[in-house]
Amino acid sequence: MAYKFVSKGPKGQITKLVRYTETNLENMYNLGFGDYNKETDNIDDEVITNNGDSQKVLNTVAATVRAFSAKYPDAKIFATGSTIARTRLYRIGITNNLSEIQKDFKVYGLKNDTWHKFKKGENYEAFLVERKK
Amino acid sequence: MKVPIVRIDPKLNKFEERNLFPDKLDEANRILERVGVPGEKLKKSTSAKKNVLVLNEPTVAYKKKKSKRKA
Numbered sequence: 120m121a122y123k124f125v126s127k128g129p130k131g132q133i134t135k136l137v138r139y140t141e142t143n144l145e146n147m148y149n150l151g152f153g154d155y156n157k158e159t160d161n162i163d164d165e166v167i168t169n170n171g172d173s174q175k176v177l178n179t180v181a182a183t184v185r186a187f188s189a190k191y192p193d194a195k196i197f198a199t200g201s202t203i204a205r206t207r208l209y210r211i212g213i214t215n216n217l218s219e220i221q222k223d224f225k226v227y228g229l230k231n232d233t234w235h236k237f238k239k240g241e242n243y244e245a246f247l248v249e250r251k252k
Numbered sequence: 253m254k255v256p257i258v259r260i261d262p263k264l265n266k267f268e269e270r271n272l273f274p275d276k277l278d279e280a281n282r283i284l285e286r287v288g289v290p291g292e293k294l295k296k297s298t299s300a301k302k303n304v305l306v307l308n309e310p311t312v313a314y315k316k317k318k319s320k321r322k323a
Contacts, residue, residue: 120268122264123261123264134323136267136272138272140272140273140277142277142280142281142282142284143281144284147289148285149276151273151276151277153272153273160274164273165316188277195289196284197280197283199276199280199283229263229287232286234286234287241265244283245283
């Protein structure tokens, strides 16, 4: 399933696309996210947009997680940034909204090849969220 | 809090058939294959611990009793 939204800022209007793709594990989806390039009809997940609205963009991606998991309540969502800096940005986004997120979701962080319950202040390589039953 | 306006756009269906982030998906599959999912790992470690307790304790007790009888 794909979600599209528009980032508006000093660089103009940039179309963003969030895509949930099935992994090899049942009910496990990978969250992919990037800028939509109209010319190539493709998504670039490594481009640095700098449109001054990264927090808003992150919140909108989070909104798609809610929408997706509402439609597929058994789905587990795996996410990692395309760079270390982006993974850190995801971590900050989760940290800033952790209590709100944890009302409805279980949140895990991957560290040293082990899943841990997400804790503020810890560095993680990837994240996994699933809707609470 | 602002409620986002969402509308269904059938144009997005064209992405269903395409793997937009092949590298990231490969990486996700590699990681998941290696580490599994949180629940699974927890279940495995719990049952392994239970197995040790159930199998070892009666065996030890039985051997002790037997050796006493011999003496």
